[in-house]
Amino acid sequence: MKTKTFTMGGIHPADNKLSADKPIEELEIPIEVQIPIAQHIGAPAKPVVKKGDKVKVGTLIAEAGGFISANIHSSVSGTVGIAKEIVGTSGYLEKVISIKVEGDEWEESIIKSDELKKEITLSPDEIQAKVKEAGIVGLGGATFPSHVKFAIPEGCKAEMVLINGVECEPYLTADHRLMLEKGEEILVGTSIAMKALGVDKGVIGIEENKPDAIKHLTKLAENYSGILIQPLKVQYPQGGEKQLIKSITGKEVTAGALPIHYGLAVFNVGTIFAVYEAVQKNKPLIDRIVTVTGKNVSKPSNYKVRIGTPLKELIEKAGGVPENTAKIVSGGPMMGKALTSTEIPATKGTSGVLLFSEKDTKRADETACIRCGKCSTVCCLGLQPFLFAALVRKRNWEKLEEAHVMDCLECGSCSYTCPANLPLVDLIKLGKIEIKKLREARKK
Amino acid sequence: MNDLFIYSVLTLSGIGAVAASILFVASKKFKVFEDPKIDEVEEELPSANCGACGFPGCRGFAEAIVNNPDDFDSFNCPVGGNDVMKKVAAIMGKEATEKEPTIAVLKCNGSRQNAPQKIIYSGEQNCALSHSMFSGESGCPSGCLGLGDCVDVCNFGALYIDEETWLPVVDEEKCTSCGACVNVCPRGLFEIMPRGKDNKRIYVACMNTQKGAAAKKNCKVACIGCMKCTKVYETDSVKVTNFCSYISPDVDVENYGSAIIASCPTKAILGVNVEEQKV
Incomplete structure (x- = not known):
C-alpha cells in the first residue's frame, strides 16, 4: 500500500530502537506495589479499600471520581497498607494505595488463558460499560479515559476508527512488540471498537520503520472485514493524533475541535489491546508494556509490568543504572518527563523508561536567535516558536495568547531543530502556565 | 519671485489663523473638566507605576484619591510611605493616618547548606x-526554587540571589513592600509584614505542609510542627496549622521574641534584630 504522511513540518530524529527485537518478558511481581490514584487526565479516583483489606488481582481499589476519570484495580493480590504519599511522575507527592503482595490470586471472573477469542458477543453499550469498568485509559502516554471516546456527543457520528501503531518517539518499542506478538488480539480489539462505535471501517497506521509489524498485521487483517493497515512515512510526530488523522484521512482537525467532530475515534494499539482483554477476557487494566532502554543499558528490553511496580525493579532487570547516567526519563525522549527518583511506580501512562548519559542529555549553550525560521518550518501545526520565545522573554502574555501558543502540542521538534539551541519548548510551557493564570484572573 | 514669497507666507498664516481659531473654539466648547488636584497628587507620587496601591499606575491612584475624597483613609501608597501620604493629604485637605512601615520577607530558609541539592x-x-515540573532540587515541595522570578519582577532592585545560599535576599533599604514578589512567587513564599517596633520582628521561615519527619528529610531548618513555640506564647498569634507554625506580626517581640526563637528545635524561626536567648 502507498505510504502516506502529513504535510506540515516534522523532523527525522535518529530512531535508536535498541529493543525492537527483544520479545516482551513478564516481570516478576515485586514484594510491594504503590498504585497512584491519579494516573489519568481528569478527576483522581476515590479509594474504596482501607488498610488491612485483602485484595486479589483485578479487585477494584479506587473508583472513578467523575465522568472524565477512570477506575483503578489492584494489580497484585495481597493486603492493603496504610494510605501514604510518595513522589510520583509529576515530581510531587502523590496519593498511593500500597499493597503488600501475597501470592498471585486472581478474581474468578477474569479469564487467565491466552487463547484468542474472536467472537464479539457484547452489544455496543455493554462494550462501553466494560471499557469504563476496566479503567482503560489511553496508553500512548496522554492517559485520557477511553470510555469517553466511546460516548459519542450529540450531533456527531463516527465514520472510522483509527488505531495508532506509529510509535514515532525514538527508543520506544513497546507498541511495536505488542503488534508483533499480539497481532490477532489487536485486530479483534479493533473490531470491538468498530462495533461499539457502529462503524465498518478501521485503519491501523504504522510507521515504515516497522516493516515486520506492517507485514504481519497486513497478512492477519485479510481475515477481518473492514480493517486496513496503512504504512506511514517515518516522520516525527507522525503519532500525534492530529498528524495521524491528517496522514490517513487528509482531514485537518482545527484548534479546539475533537476527532469525533470529523467522525473519527483514535486509539493507541496498547489501548486497543487492553480493550480486547477487558471485553473478551474480562480483565481490567492492571499491567502494560514498558520499554527500558538507553545507549548504555546492558539489556534494553520490553517488559510486561504490573501497574505500581517501582521503576527501579525494571531498571535492575535491564542490567541496572549505567555508571554515567545523568537523566532518567519516563516516556519518550521527545515528550517524556525526567524522573526525580527510581522509587516512582510504573503507572498506566509509563510507556518507557530511558536512561541517558550526560553526553546524551547535555544542553548546548544558547546563542542568539537570528530568526532563521527553522522552528516554524518543522512545526507540525504551523506555529512560530521563535516568536513565542521572544514574547515569553518579554513577558508579553497577551500577544503570546494571540499568537496561538495554547495550540502547541509540545512535540519538541522546534527545540530539536533550533541552531541557536533556544529552549523553545521550555519557554512555550512557561508561556502556557502564565496564560492559564491570566485566564483564571479574567474569570474573576 | 517676491510675489511667490509673499503669497506663501500669507496663505500659510491664513491657514494657521483659521486652524488656531478652530482649535480655540473646540478647546472651549469640548473642554473636559479635570480636577487640577489630580496633577498635583500625581506630582507627589513616586512614579514607580508598580501597582502596589491596587490601581493601574500612579495616575490611576491619583484619580481614585481625588474622585473619592471620603475614603481617603483606605488609600495608601506603600512605596512612598508616610511622607508621601502626608503631602497628598495636605493637597486633599485631609489628615493622613500614620501607617506602620512594611517589608517583604522570604518565608523559607532552605539554602543549599540547609536543604542540600539532590x-x-x-x-x-x-x-x-x-515549579510546574517537580518539587525542587532539594525535594521540598514548598521551598524556594532559587531561580529568581522575584528578582526579575522587582522594580526597585531590592532583591538579589545570594550566591552561597541560592536564596533571594531582601534589601531593607530598597524594599518598598510593593508586593510584586508576593504575586510572582509560584510558591507564595513572600509575605508583606510590618517592619516592627525598632525594626525588630520575628517570623517562621518555612511554609511546608508535610509532617515533621518528611519535612526534615529535605531540609534541616524545616518547621516540624512540634508546637513548642506555641507553649512560649500562648495566644492565637502563634499557632500551628498543617504541621507548620505561623507567627502573626502582632506578637510581642520586645518581651517574648528571643524566647520564641530559642524554643524552636530546628531553628525555623528567624528574628531580625532580635538576639536568641542564651539558655
Whole structure:
C-alpha cells in the first residue's frame, strides 16, 4: 500500500530502537506495589479499600471520581497498607494505595488463558460499560479515559476508527512488540471498537520503520472485514493524533475541535489491546508494556509490568543504572518527563523508561536567535516558536495568547531543530502556565 | 519671485489663523473638566507605576484619591510611605493616618547548606516553569526554587540571589513592600509584614505542609510542627496549622521574641534584630 504522511513540518530524529527485537518478558511481581490514584487526565479516583483489606488481582481499589476519570484495580493480590504519599511522575507527592503482595490470586471472573477469542458477543453499550469498568485509559502516554471516546456527543457520528501503531518517539518499542506478538488480539480489539462505535471501517497506521509489524498485521487483517493497515512515512510526530488523522484521512482537525467532530475515534494499539482483554477476557487494566532502554543499558528490553511496580525493579532487570547516567526519563525522549527518583511506580501512562548519559542529555549553550525560521518550518501545526520565545522573554502574555501558543502540542521538534539551541519548548510551557493564570484572573 | 514669497507666507498664516481659531473654539466648547488636584497628587507620587496601591499606575491612584475624597483613609501608597501620604493629604485637605512601615520577607530558609541539592534542574532558569515540573532540587515541595522570578519582577532592585545560599535576599533599604514578589512567587513564599517596633520582628521561615519527619528529610531548618513555640506564647498569634507554625506580626517581640526563637528545635524561626536567648 502507498505510504502516506502529513504535510506540515516534522523532523527525522535518529530512531535508536535498541529493543525492537527483544520479545516482551513478564516481570516478576515485586514484594510491594504503590498504585497512584491519579494516573489519568481528569478527576483522581476515590479509594474504596482501607488498610488491612485483602485484595486479589483485578479487585477494584479506587473508583472513578467523575465522568472524565477512570477506575483503578489492584494489580497484585495481597493486603492493603496504610494510605501514604510518595513522589510520583509529576515530581510531587502523590496519593498511593500500597499493597503488600501475597501470592498471585486472581478474581474468578477474569479469564487467565491466552487463547484468542474472536467472537464479539457484547452489544455496543455493554462494550462501553466494560471499557469504563476496566479503567482503560489511553496508553500512548496522554492517559485520557477511553470510555469517553466511546460516548459519542450529540450531533456527531463516527465514520472510522483509527488505531495508532506509529510509535514515532525514538527508543520506544513497546507498541511495536505488542503488534508483533499480539497481532490477532489487536485486530479483534479493533473490531470491538468498530462495533461499539457502529462503524465498518478501521485503519491501523504504522510507521515504515516497522516493516515486520506492517507485514504481519497486513497478512492477519485479510481475515477481518473492514480493517486496513496503512504504512506511514517515518516522520516525527507522525503519532500525534492530529498528524495521524491528517496522514490517513487528509482531514485537518482545527484548534479546539475533537476527532469525533470529523467522525473519527483514535486509539493507541496498547489501548486497543487492553480493550480486547477487558471485553473478551474480562480483565481490567492492571499491567502494560514498558520499554527500558538507553545507549548504555546492558539489556534494553520490553517488559510486561504490573501497574505500581517501582521503576527501579525494571531498571535492575535491564542490567541496572549505567555508571554515567545523568537523566532518567519516563516516556519518550521527545515528550517524556525526567524522573526525580527510581522509587516512582510504573503507572498506566509509563510507556518507557530511558536512561541517558550526560553526553546524551547535555544542553548546548544558547546563542542568539537570528530568526532563521527553522522552528516554524518543522512545526507540525504551523506555529512560530521563535516568536513565542521572544514574547515569553518579554513577558508579553497577551500577544503570546494571540499568537496561538495554547495550540502547541509540545512535540519538541522546534527545540530539536533550533541552531541557536533556544529552549523553545521550555519557554512555550512557561508561556502556557502564565496564560492559564491570566485566564483564571479574567474569570474573576 | 517676491510675489511667490509673499503669497506663501500669507496663505500659510491664513491657514494657521483659521486652524488656531478652530482649535480655540473646540478647546472651549469640548473642554473636559479635570480636577487640577489630580496633577498635583500625581506630582507627589513616586512614579514607580508598580501597582502596589491596587490601581493601574500612579495616575490611576491619583484619580481614585481625588474622585473619592471620603475614603481617603483606605488609600495608601506603600512605596512612598508616610511622607508621601502626608503631602497628598495636605493637597486633599485631609489628615493622613500614620501607617506602620512594611517589608517583604522570604518565608523559607532552605539554602543549599540547609536543604542540600539532590536533583539537578537544567531547564530554563525560571521558578514558574521549574515549579510546574517537580518539587525542587532539594525535594521540598514548598521551598524556594532559587531561580529568581522575584528578582526579575522587582522594580526597585531590592532583591538579589545570594550566591552561597541560592536564596533571594531582601534589601531593607530598597524594599518598598510593593508586593510584586508576593504575586510572582509560584510558591507564595513572600509575605508583606510590618517592619516592627525598632525594626525588630520575628517570623517562621518555612511554609511546608508535610509532617515533621518528611519535612526534615529535605531540609534541616524545616518547621516540624512540634508546637513548642506555641507553649512560649500562648495566644492565637502563634499557632500551628498543617504541621507548620505561623507567627502573626502582632506578637510581642520586645518581651517574648528571643524566647520564641530559642524554643524552636530546628531553628525555623528567624528574628531580625532580635538576639536568641542564651539558655
